[in-house]
Amino acid sequence: MNKPDFAIHHVALTCQNLSVMFDFYAALGFTEQRRYSDDQCSIIHLLLENFCLELFTFTENASPLIKSKPLAQHLKQPGWQHIALKVTDLTAARAWFIDKLELRPSEIQQGKTGIQYFFIQDPEGNYVEVVQV
Numbered sequence: 001m002n003k004p005d006f007a008i009h010h011v012a013l014t015c016q017n018l019s020v021m022f023d024f025y026a027a028l029g030f031t032e033q034r035r036y037s038d039d040q041c042s043i044i045h046l047l048l049e050n051f052c053l054e055l056f057t058f059t060e061n062a063s064p065l066i067k068s069k070p071l072a073q074h075l076k077q078p079g080w081q082h083i084a085l086k087v088t089d090l091t092a093a094r095a096w097f098i099d100k101l102e103l104r105p106s107e108i109q110q111g112k113t114g115i116q117y118f119f120i121q122d123p124e125g126n127y128v129e130v131v132q133v
Contacts (some may be wrong), residue, residue, distance in 0.1 A: 010045065010052035011083060013126065018042055020058040020123045025053060027101060028085065028128075052084070082119070082127035090116050090132035097130075105130070 015021040022032075022044055026097040030046035030053060037043070039059060046053045090108055097103045097120055106119045117131045 008051070010054045011080075012054040012057070013055060014056045016057070016124055018044065018055055021055055022046070024101075024122050025055070048085070082129050084117075084129040084131050086131050086133045088128065088132065090118065093130050093132075094118055 008035070025034075027047050028048070030048045032044060033047045033052070035043070036046040041056060041058045044055045046055065094105050094108060097105050103120050108116055108118045111117055111131075115131050115133060117129050120128050120130065122128060
């Protein structure tokens with residue numbers, strides 16, 4: 001039997017406030033592809049090039065929002081930790097987050113794999129890594 005032709009379709013992110021999270025990711029260039037809503041949940045598929053981010057919110061959230069760990073400490077926890085977006089000019093991207101979104105990104109660092117990066121957090125504390133490749 002041949003191996004199926006696996007490819008990434010989406011990453012899902014459960015949100016407390018869907019509209020705030022939608023606005024944040026739209027500001028990064030994500031565009032809405034699909035939307036669904038019923039009395040139990042709402043779902044939005046956002047696309048950035050070939051990457052699909054699926055935002056969920058539920059009428060009754062399973063648990064309160066957990067405070068995120070400090071930068072770098074979150075990587076020590078098992079499980080998915082962040083998404084990474086690539087840019088051609090890391091310094092300009094960092095300045096854009098400061099000037100346009102009034103966020104305070106981490107300093108630009110050289111990663112152990114040789115890639116330069118910085119981190120930001122979305123409105124609910126999820127980490128987004130921005131890399132220059």
